[in-house]
Amino acid sequence: MRKMMQYRLYPTEAQTAALDDQLGEACRLYNAALQERREAYQRGGLSLHYYDQANQLKDIRAAGNLGLANFSASQDVLRRIDKTFKAFLRRVKAGASKPGYPRFKSRRRFDSYTFPSWGDGCRLTAVGRLYLQGVGHLQVTWHRPLEGQVKTVTVKRQAGTWFVCFSIAYEGEALPGTEARVGIDVGLTDFATLSTGETIPNPRYYRKAQGTLRIAQRRVARRKRGGRNRRKAVVLLQKAHAHVQNQRADFHHKTSRTLVDTYGVIAVEDLHVKGLASGMLAKSVHDAGWSAFFNKLAAKAEAAGRLLVKVNPRGTSQTCLCGAPVPKTLSQRWHECAACGLSAARDHVSAQLILGLGLSLLGLT
Template sequence: MIISYKYPIFPNKITQWKLAENLDACRWLYNRILQDLNDAKEKGIKLKTYDTQNKIPSLKLENPKLNRVYSKVLQMVNYTLWSNIKGLAASKKNSRKIGHIRFKGYGWYNTLNYNQSGFKIDQDHGVLHLSKIGDMRIKIYRKIEGCIKAVIVKREGERWFAIVQANQEPQPLSETEEAVGLDVGLTSFVVDSVGNEIENPRCAKQSADKLARLQRRLARAVRGSNNYKSLKYKIAKLHKRINCQRDDFLHKLSRAYVNNFDIICVEDLDIKGLKEKGHNNGMHRSIHDASWSKFVFMLSYKAQSAGRKLIKVDPRNTTQRCSACGSIAEKDLSVRVHECPYCGFSCDRDYNASRNILITGMEQPVAPIEPKPLHHISVMQVLAMTWEAAPFRTR
C-alpha cells in the first residue's frame, strides 16, 4: 500500500525562483493542453491521453521554459488534467451538477509531481535533490519506510512542502477481539457502540470571528497593495492553522479506534447529498467543519495498514430502529433520546444508532440490552492520546 509523508522543505532564494519558474511553466502547459482539447471538441475531434502527451515535445519549441522542467513532471501535468476530466465525467454520470474545467490563472498552479524518477532523498543529512532544480533542505521528522515511488512538491502560501509517497507492506497489530460501531454527528463528533461520546472540536467555528475580521479588512484594502498581500497571507495562514487543528484531532482519534478495535463499522454516508438537501448555510458549514469523509478515509487506510477491518453499512433507519428489539420508532432530528414504544428501551439517540450500525455491520441478531450512560471524552483528551493508550471505555 502507498503511504504519504509530508515534510517541510527550505529552498534558498535561487531554488525558490527555479521552483516558481517550473510551476509557471507547468501552468502554461496545463492551459495549453486544455485549450487544444476545447478546440478539438469544437471541431468534433476526440483526443486521448496519449495524443496530448505526444504534443509535449513540440510545445517545448513554442515555450522554451518547458525545457527547464523535468520531463516526468510535464507528463504528470497532462495526467492531472485528464484525471480532472474523468472526475467531472464521473460526477455527471452520478447526476451531479458540474461546470467546466477552468484555466489556471497566475499563482493557481502549485504542485510539481516527480513520479518514479527525478528525485533523491538523503534522510541522514536531510537533503532533497530534484532534477533541473537542485538540492534543498528537508526536515524529516519521521523516517521514511518502504520503497519511495514519488515526490510531490507543493507550495502552500509562503511555505514549501514535499509529499513523499512510499510503498509499504501492512504491519498488522495484535488482535483485540473487539468490534465497534461509530455514529458521526454534529452535536457530538462520534458516539460509539461501547458508550464513548467524543466531543466535536468545531475548529472552524472557533476561528470564525477572527477570519471574518480579516476578510472584512481584505475587502476594504486596495487590491495589489502591500497591505492587501499581507492580509491575504494572514488569511491563508489562519486557514492552514484550522486545517492542521482538524487533521491533528482526526488523526489521533482514528488511530485510537484502529488500535483498540479489530472491526470498525461506520455509516456509508453521502456527504455531498446531505449538503444538497436544502439545509441552511450554518448546517453546510458545520458538516464541512466536521470532516466526516476525511475521518472515514483515515480510518480506512489506517485499518488496512494495521490488518483491521472497516465495514461501511447502509445508513437507512440506523437512527429510527430500536437496537434492543429491532422495531421502528420514528422521531424527528430534534428528539435526542430514543424511547421505544414497543419494548420500553430508552437511551441516547446517537448511542442507539451506533449499536444499530454495529449490528448491521456484523450481521448480528438484535438482542435485548441494558441502557448505560455515555462516557464523555473531550477534545483535549483526544489530542493527548498516544499510540499505546487512549481514554476509551471498551467492552
Template sequence: MRLAYQFKLRLTKSQTSEMERWLEMLRHQYNYLLADRFAWHEQNRCSINSCPLVCHLPELRDNPDYYSQKRTLPQLKKDRAWYKAIHANVLQDCVKRVDLAFKRFLKGDSNGKRSGRPRFKSKERFRSLTFSAFSKSPINGNRLNLPKFGWVKMIYHRPIPTGFKIKTATVTRKADGYYVTLSIQDDTVPNVMAIEEVKNPVGIDMGLKSFLIKSDGSEVPIPQYYRKAQKRLKKIQKAVSRSKKGSNNRKKAVSKLGKAHKKVADTRKDFHFKTVKKLLDTHDLVAHEKLNIKGLAKTRLAKSVLDAGWGQFLSILSTKAENAGLIAKVVNPRNTSQNCSNCGQKVPKKLKDRIHSCPHCGYKADRDVNAARNILKLAVGHPVCSKAYRVTEPLGGVGKKPILNL
C-alpha cells in the same frame, strides 16, 4: 500498499524563485494543451442533428489525446529552450492532468458522473508539480534530491519505513510555504483480521452535538475549530476586503488569511488522526454509517458538517485500519436511529427527540447510543429490524418463541 508522507520544505531564495518559474512554465503549458483540446472539441462537433443531402464536410483533425500531446514535448523543448530545465516526467504529468480533466468533462469518472468544463489556470490556481523518477537513494539525512532541480532541505520529522520505495513526489505551494508529499509503496500486504477473530468491536455514530458516540456509551466531544476561529477570520477578511486590489497590503492580508485558514485545517486534521489512533488502539473492528456528506453539506447544517470534517475522518480511519490489518466496516444507515437496538421494533423519532424510549421492551437510552449499537449489530451480521424476527407458537406448546430468519 501506498502511503503518503508529507514534509515541509526549507527552500532557499534561489530555489523558491526557480520553483516559481517552473510552476509558471507548467501553467502556460497546461493552458495551451487545454486550449488545444477545446479547439478540437468545438471544430469537430455539430450542433444540429440533420443536414441537407449535399453539404460541405470540413476535414476533421485527430483527437489530441494523452499520447499525441505527449509527443509534442520534444518539439516544445526545441522551440522554447527554457523548457529544457524541467524534467521530462514533470512535463508529462502536466499532460496527464489535462487529459484527466478533459475526460471527466466529456465521459465522467468511474461512476459516470461528469465534471464541469475545465477552467484555465491562473497563477494562484496552479500550485503543484509532480516528480516520478528518482535515484536509488533520493533521501540523505534531511535532504531530498529532486530530479533536475537538485537537493532541497525538508523538515524530516518521521523517517520513511525500511522496505518502502518512493514512487512520486508532489511539491505543493501553500499559504505558509512549500510542502512535498511522498507517495511510497510497500509490496508486503498486511494480513487483514477475519471477522471471527474480532475481540473488541465497536460501533460509532457520527454527530454534531458530539463528534462521535460509541456503542458502549462513551463519546468524543466535538472541537468546532472553525466556529472558534470565526471571529479572528472575520477580522482578517475585513482587512482583505478594505485593501485595494493589486496592492502589497492586499497581498499581505490574503497571505495572512490563508495561513489562518490553514491553521484551522491542520488542527482539525491532527484531531482526526489522534481520534483514529485511540479507536484502533482499543478496538479491532470499527463500524460506521455510510454518510451522505455532500447532501448534508447543502442543508442548514452545512457549516457544522464541514467544520466536523466527517469525510476526512472516515477516510483516515479506513486507511489506518487497512494498514494495521484491522477492520473499518461501512453499514447501511437506513433506520439505525429509528429501530430499537434491544428488540428490533421501529420507534419513530424526530430529530429533536434525543432519548430513545422503546414502548415494546422498555429499553431507554440516548438516541445516538442506540444508533451506535444498531450500527455494530449490522457490522457483525446481526439484524436490527423487527422483520427479521418471526414469532410462532411451537407445536403442542402454549408459549411463543422468537425464531430468527436470516
C-alpha cells in the same frame, strides 16, 4: 497500498524564485496543452491523445520554449491534462447538461507539480537535503523518518509555504486479532458516540478556529480589490485555513488510530446513502469532515486487517434496540422507549443499532 508523507521545505530566496519559476512553467505548459486540445475539439470533436502532445515535448524543449527542467515532470503535466479532458469527454458522453469545460489555470492557483518517478530529477543527498532538478538542494524538516518505497514526489505551494509530498508504497502490518466490536455514531454535539457509551467530544480548537477564520475573512473583505494589502490578507486567510485543516487531519488520524488499535470490527454509517432520514439531513452539513475521517479509518483498518462495515443509517435514530419505533426530533437528545422501557442517550442507542446492523451484514450475529 499508498500513503502520503508530507514535509516542509525551507528554500533559500533564490530557490524560492526557482520553485515559483518551475511551477509557473508547469502552469504555462498546462494551459498551452489545454489550448491545443480545445482548438482540436472545437474544430470538430477531434480529440488529441496524451501521446500526440507528449511527442512534441522533445522539440519544444530543444527549441528552448519550456523552462520546466525535468522531462518526466513535463510529461506528468500532460498526463494531468489528459485525465481532466477524458473526464470532460465522459461527462459529455453521459449527456451532462453542464459538462464543465476544462479551464485554464492562473499562475496563482496552479499550486503543485509532480516528479512521477523517484530518482528522476529528484533524490536525497548525503547530507539529508532534497535535490530537485531546476531548483537545487533544498533543506527539509524531516519531522518523521521517510520510510518505505517512494513512488512519486509532488512539490506544492500552500499559503506561501513550500512542501514536498512523497507517495509511498507500503504493505500493511496486520495487528493481533481482537474480539472487540464497536459501532460509531457521528453526531452534531459530540464528534462521535461509541456503542460502548463512550463519547469523543469535538476538539476544543474547533470553536476557536471558527473565530479566527471569521476575523481573517473580514480582513480580506475590508481591503481594496486588486490591492497589495488584500493579497497579504488573502495569504493570512489561506494560512488560517491550512492550520485548521492540519489540526482537523491530525485529530482524525489520532482518533482513527485509537479505534483501529482497540477494535476488530468497526461499524459506521454509510454517508453516501441517498434519501437520508431527517436526522441525517442536518448532519450533511458536516459530511465533508466525516468522510475525511471515515476514509482515514478505512485505510488504517485495511492496513491492520480490521473489518470496517458501512451500514444504511436509515432509522438508526428513530428505532429502539427492541425494534420498536421511537420517533425523535433533532433536539430530543434522550431516548425513551415505551415498549421495553429503555432509557438512554440518543446517540448511544444509535451507535448500538449501527453496530447491530453491521454485525448482521457481516453475518456475525
